[in-house]
Amino acid sequence: MIEARxxxxxxxxxxxxxxxxxxxxxGTVTGFLGPNGAGxxxxxxxxxxxxxxxxxxxxxDGKSYGHLRWPLREVGALLEAKAFHPGRTARAHLAALAAxxxxxxxxxxxxxxxxxxxxxxxxxxxxxxxxxxxRLGIAAALLGDPRVLLLDExxxxxxxxxxxxxxxLLKNLAAQGRTVLVSSxxxxxxxxxxxxxxxxxxxxxxxQTTVAQLSARASSLEEAFFQLTEGVTDYSGSL
Amino acid sequence: xxxxxxxxxxxxxxxxxxxFRTVARMEWRKLRTVRSTWxxxxxxxxxxxxxxxxxxxxxxxxxLSAAGRASFDPAYDAxxxxxxxxxxxxxxxxxxxxxxxxxxxxxxxxxAAPRRPLVLAAKAAVLGAVTLAAxxxxxxxxxLAGQAMLKAPAPHATLGQPGVLRAVLMAGAYPxxxxxxxLGIGAIIRHTAGAICALVGVLFVLPLxxxxxxxxxxxxxxxxxxxxxxxxxxxxxxxxxxxxxPGLTFGLLCxxxxxxxxxxxxxxxxxxx
Numbered sequence: 001m002i003e004a005r006x007x008x009x010x011x012x013x014x015x016x017x018x019x020x021x022x023x024x025x026x027g028t029v030t031g032f033l034g035p036n037g038a039g040x041x042x043x044x045x046x047x048x049x050x051x052x053x054x055x056x057x058x059x060x061d062g063k064s065y066g067h068l069r070w071p072l073r074e075v076g077a078l079l080e081a082k083a084f085h086p087g088r089t090a091r092a093h094l095a096a097l098a099a100x101x102x103x104x105x106x107x108x109x110x111x112x113x114x115x116x117x118x119x120x121x122x123x124x125x126x127x128x129x130x131x132x133x134x135r136l137g138i139a140a141a142l143l144g145d146p147r148v149l150l151l152d153e154x155x156x157x158x159x160x161x162x163x164x165x166x167x168x169l170l171k172n173l174a175a176q177g178r179t180v181l182v183s184s185x186x187x188x189x190x191x192x193x194x195x196x197x198x199x200x201x202x203x204x205x206x207x208q209t210t211v212a213q214l215s216a217r218a219s220s221l222e223e224a225f226f227q228l229t230e231g232v233t234d235y236s237g238s239l
Numbered sequence: 240x241x242x243x244x245x246x247x248x249x250x251x252x253x254x255x256x257x258x259f260r261t262v263a264r265m266e267w268r269k270l271r272t273v274r275s276t277w278x279x280x281x282x283x284x285x286x287x288x289x290x291x292x293x294x295x296x297x298x299x300x301x302x303l304s305a306a307g308r309a310s311f312d313p314a315y316d317a318x319x320x321x322x323x324x325x326x327x328x329x330x331x332x333x334x335x336x337x338x339x340x341x342x343x344x345x346x347x348x349x350x351a352a353p354r355r356p357l358v359l360a361a362k363a364a365v366l367g368a369v370t371l372a373a374x375x376x377x378x379x380x381x382x383l384a385g386q387a388m389l390k391a392p393a394p395h396a397t398l399g400q401p402g403v404l405r406a407v408l409m410a411g412a413y414p415x416x417x418x419x420x421x422l423g424i425g426a427i428i429r430h431t432a433g434a435i436c437a438l439v440g441v442l443f444v445l446p447l448x449x450x451x452x453x454x455x456x457x458x459x460x461x462x463x464x465x466x467x468x469x470x471x472x473x474x475x476x477x478x479x480x481x482x483x484x485p486g487l488t489f490g491l492l493c494x495x496x497x498x499x500x501x502x503x504x505x506x507x508x509x510x511x512x
Contacts, residue, residue: 051511069256083343092272100265100351
């Protein structure tokens with residue numbers, strides 16, 4: 001369970017997140033949706049305690065991130081595809097992170113197998129394709145077998161087989177009772193995986209809803225999404 | 240999908256919490272699993288030992304003036320490699336944190352261990368241990384190899400002579416302290432190039448700024464400039480008049496490292512990752 005209350009974040013003069021409150025419940029995949037620049041990544045960094053909100057707070061199962069006793073065993077996150085030293089092997093990267101939370105080496109081998117990168121585990125991660133890097137990031141997120149998962153645009157760079165794999169993975173994780181928050185700027189992608197939806201635009205909450213409720217609002221899910229986000233995109237083109 | 244390997248919740252969570260020991264284990268793994276660490280340490284050791292051998296082999300004691308013979312310090316001469324060595328281990332200290340910022344690894348690190356001053360403390364402990372070991376081994380090797388190259392009639396230094404063991408120990412500790420200062424600088428500046436420039440500024444440019452000033456000001460300033468402190472106090476067996484004692488100088492350098500690391504910890508805790 002993630003509870004965000006009244007989050008505000010400025011970067012210099014830009015207001016990135018504006019009084020944002022939402023809940024992410026366990027047992028279901030929640031899509032975190034909004035146009036580019038809506039504040040999704042900023043919100044996720046605030047959940048993780050990486051960026052400090054100017055106002056408001058986030059609780060994860062009742063605690064702020066900084067008070068978690070074993071952070072990787074409680075929250076797993078994929079925030080960016082290449083958050084690793086390019087010269088370190090995938091196995092060494094995972095083993096280092098595992099050590100910080102007293103996670104055994106066997107679990108490192110398990111997550112390498114789950115994400116299908118065990119054959120590349122001893123290659124330097126800087127040589128990985130974007131899809132492989134995403135898998136390594138997901139392996140890191142799964143290391144602590146956490147109850148809460150945050151994934152920022154996880155399908156980026158994955159091939160169709162990889163996309164199908166991650167959809168199933170996320171559904172399975174949610175079915176085990178975990179809290180799963182997945183961001184995307186594509187409603188069509190998120191509709192394949194998520195049931196619950198948090199839609200934001202220009203840092204504000206536009207809707208906390210479900211895929212079923214949203215698609216009932218208009219002729220199609222995409223149409224409903226465009227109606228909701230109309231006027232909050234940062235830029236628009238015209239024909 | 241390999242769901243079988245995803246565990247079932249329900250087992251009670253492990254007792255205790257992450258802390259200095261677990262984070263230090265992560266930092267040790269990180270430091271030893273990038274090649275640059277070992278390249279830098281190897282070049283450092285080769286430079287320290289090679290320069291000591293070269294300098295003392297070419298020492299022409301027989302041709303020295305009386306004044307030259309009086310000030311000849313065969314222990315100190317074994318540590319001229321520190322000019323380069325301090326920069327190498329300093330770069331190691333900078334890279335230990337700036338590569339995390341350039342790659343994005345820092346966010347994985349802080350996600351695993353949100354108490355940032357604790358992360359920096361663990362980094363400092365691991366980096367300090369590795370650089371101290373590299374420094375001491377290289378210093379003893381440089382000293383012994385250097386003395387072996389020194390030809391009669393030049394007087395040789397031995398570890399039993401007064402002040403010599405201290406000079407060797409401090410020659411090894413000095414570049415480790417520079418590595419810690421550099422880690423603090425890296426935590427503040429975050430960018431590799433910028434942090435290395437700052438390091439070069441402190442080690443090499445700062446002393447030049449005092450050159451145009453009066454000798455008395457220079458003498459005062461030299462007491463506090465890292466490389467001069469190493470050359471004229473820490474590794475000098477024959478005391479240099481205007482310098483502080485080796486013990487005091489060493490304490491001062493430790494204080495520099497503490498200040499740099501405290502400032503780095505403060506900067507990490509205050510700014511977004």
